[in-house]
Amino acid sequence: MSQLSTLPDAELVQRCRAGESDAWNELVERYSRYVYAIAVRGFRLSEEDAEDVFQDVFTRAFMRLETLRDGSALKPWLAQLTRRRCLDAISGSGREQSVEEVMGDEGSADMEEVEEAFAVREAVAGLSEACQDILDRFFAQDQSYRTISEELDIPSGTIASRIARCLKKLRDELEGRNEAAEGSGE
Amino acid sequence: MVARCSRDSWDEAAGVAAQAQAIRDRAVVLAHTDGKVWEDALAALGNAQAQDASDARRDFALEQKLERAAAAPLEIAELGADVAALAALAGERGEGTYRADASAAAALAAGAARAAAHLVQVNLGVRAGDERLARASASEQVADDAAARLLGPTR
Numbered sequence: 115m116s117q118l119s120t121l122p123d124a125e126l127v128q129r130c131r132a133g134e135s136d137a138w139n140e141l142v143e144r145y146s147r148y149v150y151a152i153a154v155r156g157f158r159l160s161e162e163d164a165e166d167v168f169q170d171v172f173t174r175a176f177m178r179l180e181t182l183r184d185g186s187a188l189k190p191w192l193a194q195l196t197r198r199r200c201l202d203a204i205s206g207s208g209r210e211q212s213v214e215e216v217m218g219d220e221g222s223a224d225m226e227e228v229e230e231a232f233a234v235r236e237a238v239a240g241l242s243e244a245c246q247d248i249l250d251r252f253f254a255q256d257q258s259y260r261t262i263s264e265e266l267d268i269p270s271g272t273i274a275s276r277i278a279r280c281l282k283k284l285r286d287e288l289e290g291r292n293e294a295a296e297g298s299g300e
Numbered sequence: 301m302v303a304r305c306s307r308d309s310w311d312e313a314a315g316v317a318a319q320a321q322a323i324r325d326r327a328v329v330l331a332h333t334d335g336k337v338w339e340d341a342l343a344a345l346g347n348a349q350a351q352d353a354s355d356a357r358r359d360f361a362l363e364q365k366l367e368r369a370a371a372a373p374l375e376i377a378e379l380g381a382d383v384a385a386l387a388a389l390a391g392e393r394g395e396g397t398y399r400a401d402a403s404a405a406a407a408l409a410a411g412a413a414r415a416a417a418h419l420v421q422v423n424l425g426v427r428a429g430d431e432r433l434a435r436a437s438a439s440e441q442v443a444d445d446a447a448a449r450l451l452g453p454t455r
Contacts, residue, residue: 252319256326258378259385260439270442274382274389278315285314 119144119239127185142172145189148232149196156225157200167199174199189232237287245280252277302387302402306394316390323386327379334372341369345424366425373419374432377439380413384446391450399450406447413443 118126118140126144129137149171153164174195182191238246248266251257252273263270303310303317344365348358384406391402417436426432 253322258375259382260378260435260442271385274316274319274386275312277319278312281315281318282311 122186123188124185127179127182127188130179138176141175141188145192146172148189148228149192151228151231152193152196152225153200153203155228156197157204159200159203163203167196167203170199171195233288233291234284237284237291240287241280241283245283248273248277249280249284302390302394302398302405305398306390309395310393313390313394316386316394320383320386323379323382327376327383330372330376330379334376337365337368337372341365363425366423370420370423370426370432373416373423374436374439377413377416377420377436377443380409380411380416381439381442381446383409384413384443388446388449403447403450406443406450410440410443410447413440 118129118136121129121137121140126137126141130141146168150164150168153159153167154161159167171192175192182188238249241249248262251262251265257265259270259273262268262273268276303313303320306313341362344362348362351358387402387406387409391399391406394402417440420426420432420436
């Protein structure tokens with residue numbers, strides 16, 4: 115994990131503004147999946163259109179980063195850029211469906227899922243490496259307790275408890291973030 | 301269910317319930333896969349028996365199908381072991397009112413692990429000394445031990 119990957123958004127933005135190319139790479143790496151997910155899951159764009167949106171959003175972000183007043187608002191700012199660009203793509207594609215039809219209730223639900231997934235992803239990044247690893251193995255790689263036990267060399271009888279404790283930490287992390295967001299009026 | 305009902309008295313309950321949900325989701329997919337690969341293997345065996353002459357390509361395809369037909373129950377056996385372990389944990393640390401439910405879940409999971417291990421054992425593509433037999437048998441044992449912690453020895 116690079117040092118940049120643990121930087122808060124506000125500092126990352128500051129470094130990007132100072133012209134650090136590594137910081138810019140980190141910004142793209144941090145939010146590439148997010149932007150892509152909004153385009154594909156939220157707006158149901160084709161892979162080709164989503165790729166165009168992706169390129170365009172980060173180009174615009176690069177050009178307009180100076181206009182972002184509060185660096186900690188990077189994520190909602192990117193989300194807004196992405197949504198606008200997706201709407202442009204839909205209206206320019208000659209689709210017969212209206213934007214409302216494309217988004218609909220299902221689209222909104224998908225957007226909520228995207229937001230939730232990224233909130234969880236950010237919270238997971240705030241956990242210890244050991245917790246990140248064991249949660250990834252169980253929930254993302256579908257590894258059995260036995261496989262986890264063998265690969266991490268820990269007693270298999272303790273795996274379920276370890277995962278449960280890591281999930282508790284994850285919940286605390288998420289609740290802390292939510293409270294902080296509510297407190298700042300985000 | 302046991303973990304969900306134990307949230308007030310057990311701080312790992314929500315995490316255990318989340319794991320149970322994840323395992324359930326995996327099991328649904330695996331059960332479907334198991335049925336499909338078994339049908340494929342059966343059809344391939346039927347075709348092989350209908351033709352007299354040996355054909356290397358056909359034999360290879362049959363072997364691949366038998367491999368897949370053994371892989372699914374092996375995963376189910378491991379999943380059964382995980383469910384039984386989780387049920388044992390919930391039975392021991394969760395709300396006492398629900399211990400009998402946890403015991404029942406552990407016993408069912410042990411049964412599923414045993415049945416799945418047997419399916420691995422009788423698969424024509426699995427021969428004596430195969431590592432998959434050992435894995436399936438170990439999963440069966442883990443599930444049995446977990447159930448026994450709540451119910452006493454089952455065999």
